[in-house]
Amino acid sequence: MDINHLTLLTDLYELTMMQGYFKTGNDETVVFDVFYRDNPSGSGYAITCGLDQVIDYIKNLSFSYDDIDYLRNQGIFDEDFLEYLAGYHFTGDIYAIAEGTVVFPREPLLKVKAPIMEAQLVETALLNIINHQSLIATKASRVVYAAGGSGVMEFGLRRAQGPDAGTYGARAAVIGGCDGTSNVLAGKCFDIPILGTHAHSWIMSFDDEYHAFRAYADLYPDSCTLLVDTYDTLRSGVPNAIRVFEELRAEGHMPKHYGIRLDSGDLAYLTKKARIMLDEAGFPDAVIAASGDLDENLITSLKSQGAPITSWGVGTKLITSADCPAFGGVYKLAASKPKGADEFTAKIKISENPAKITNPGNKTIYRIYGKEDGKIRGDLICLVGEHYDESDDLTIFDPQATWKKSTLAGGTYTMRELLVPIFIKGQCVYKSPSVMDIRSYCKDELNTLWDESRRLVNPQEVYVDLSMPLYKLKNELLDANHKK
């Protein structure tokens, strides 16, 4: 099994539909949008993430003989269609919002414009990759926000949902703001910092805790964080750590970075006591690192009780986004045009639930910033080809509550088109930044949000409006459907 050859990473129905388009001679070019409906974890925003893996996936799309054989053996595909698959490669266009960008519900994070068979095949893998990494990047940004200035490490590999979840999850966590990961493979693959010291088994492999600590300190003279909760944090762990730190000080070998880590017990109580013990022994710069079932809520709560923790190791609840373990990205048909036609015909998916009705047409997105403060005023989804001039007044309105309008005076705002070309006619035209560069871009992106929208609980919504032409098109399609 070669799980990296991801061409078959798709739902069977994509292939049965493809054969249907093939057999019925459907050679339309279509536009599919990837978008989501609700921010995860009650967040006021999400971070889009995973584009670099989407690029890899698209570049490597091709059916091996083995794949074709496997499909043939299903007994539902005809030879002419299998022949088509054998020669398949992606020839379409893809536009996407750069990784690490702050995004909001209902706006296209990625747009595929391609012959319908090609566009249909890639649905599942695109959603899988973007849903996963956007989920973890968003969660990480929340955890990092809760930690304030102190560092957050991603420590969840052992509880991640498989090797990829741990490895791509670590990538996404660093993009969302984590300082590094314990996952060595992620460090190697994505050139991100790896971090870690020792586990309880290190302590238990020695006759006593002191000798375990001392041996560790001798081995790693530059950086020495000792795990103090194997036997008894306050009566054994912290005193033994202080004994070792005192020895190192006396020997003139004080490590540059040193401190203790707690992985169990009441972290507020124990760290406050430990802080006093360390300070009294003359180690005010000893780091206190904590781990164990942390998430943004527990970190907020511990900090509000004054826990003097300066470094957070966050595992399970970050790497699985435990309170909301799926990002609800969907892939919906927005427009189509027959071969040779000039214009796209807009398509709409109706639902009894207004929030589930799609935005039709071949669209793009402008982000509107206040010129003075650089903060986001709102996003404007519009049709490709609409023109805006930053010196004109701009009226935006809530598409579901149209009486909510506001007008931005010309010259007081700037606009940025969010969707950028990634593939044009099957050729990749985009170079992904390094993960650490995406991380730093993401930090800047988060600063374009008002504090009110970053709040972890019940944040202020950022408005995503429709342009007037898009709003009219949508209503025409709804009316037409109603008459049918």
Next chain:
Amino acid sequence: MDINHLTLLTDLYELTMMQGYFKTGNDETVVFDVFYRDNPSGSGYAITCGLDQVIDYIKNLSFSYDDIDYLRNQGIFDEDFLEYLAGYHFTGDIYAIAEGTVVFPREPLLKVKAPIMEAQLVETALLNIINHQSLIATKASRVVYAAGGSGVMEFGLRRAQGPDAGTYGARAAVIGGCDGTSNVLAGKCFDIPILGTHAHSWIMSFDDEYHAFRAYADLYPDSCTLLVDTYDTLRSGVPNAIRVFEELRAEGHMPKHYGIRLDSGDLAYLTKKARIMLDEAGFPDAVIAASGDLDENLITSLKSQGAPITSWGVGTKLITSADCPAFGGVYKLAASKPKGADEFTAKIKISENPAKITNPGNKTIYRIYGKEDGKIRGDLICLVGEHYDESDDLTIFDPQATWKKSTLAGGTYTMRELLVPIFIKGQCVYKSPSVMDIRSYCKDELNTLWDESRRLVNPQEVYVDLSMPLYKLKNELLDANHKK
């Protein structure tokens, strides 16, 4: 990046500890146990899963030059240790419980007996693999239980936490009882049934719903499930589906399997109405398939309201185990012996929380069945070398509430050792069954549980007891630690 080369899929601290053992000359052989403390999702049991991937991982363990270079560049590893890593392969023993077996908290699912450096390295990947697949297999078994006799399909790939989570997750879901998956790659890799028909985009790519249905029915004459909720389920979808079925009947081409699928709206109301419409049109054997945010609780609730759904497509909440997205497997040192010694010295990890105190020593597990009914009476964790005779009376007791005792009369019970050898001296001695064979074994395994322990909510606990020698050893170690 080659994510299949998983040797670096480990936490950094495993490597820093390994270097520590290397530098301090620790050449002990140790025993580590993989076990978990709580069943996921409030279940009365779990299904252990992932062993075949553990075997692959162990077989392929080796550091490439590239890996060594990467580690060298971290600046914390010495050349002698890196040389050791370059020659590393696993030379130890691994014992495990077969995949698909029903398991309970605190019993070793897998046991590594190896030189400490080798045993330490594999911790993270073993936990990652077993935690993920055991989680999904357990969840799937609950969903399948809720569905009663009707079939469950795994449809979650697009919401899975990355490609592996979707693919290994589909494997685990089928082991837990799903009939198949939509994930074509999983179908190919694990030889499991793949299933699926069409999406809303198929319907939307035609001018109207009827022609979309008719085209689909013509393409797939053997099996035809039509998605009826694109525009209006009862006013458009079901009538158009019936029209197509009537045409096929009139033409003498009725498909072997046919029916409708609903993916939105109130599934109880809509399926009851649809059932009446299908029956009145003379299609009582039309399948009604449903999907959309399903899990074991919603399925139970829909069935209790009489929803006539005969096929369930379960996505997000199964593939992420949404209510409990991590399986808490841990890896704890249980025993060690210096090179050349005959006997293992038992090791214990103390905690203020009695449930977190580990079971010391080199252990095995016997499962005790009633001879007549084949149902599980309980599990007995004991030390390797203890001997039991099924013709003797057997007294078992709850290790945390020792007054809870019960005696099984000789001849009324049978015992089965659960841990079987997988690797001996680094050589794999075990051949995994096919996934479909594991699935069928798992079905038999679930039948060894009393109904009371399969109940989805508040199930009866199955007792996992300690043998008298193990119980005494544990208390001696606790006493000794207390005196220190």
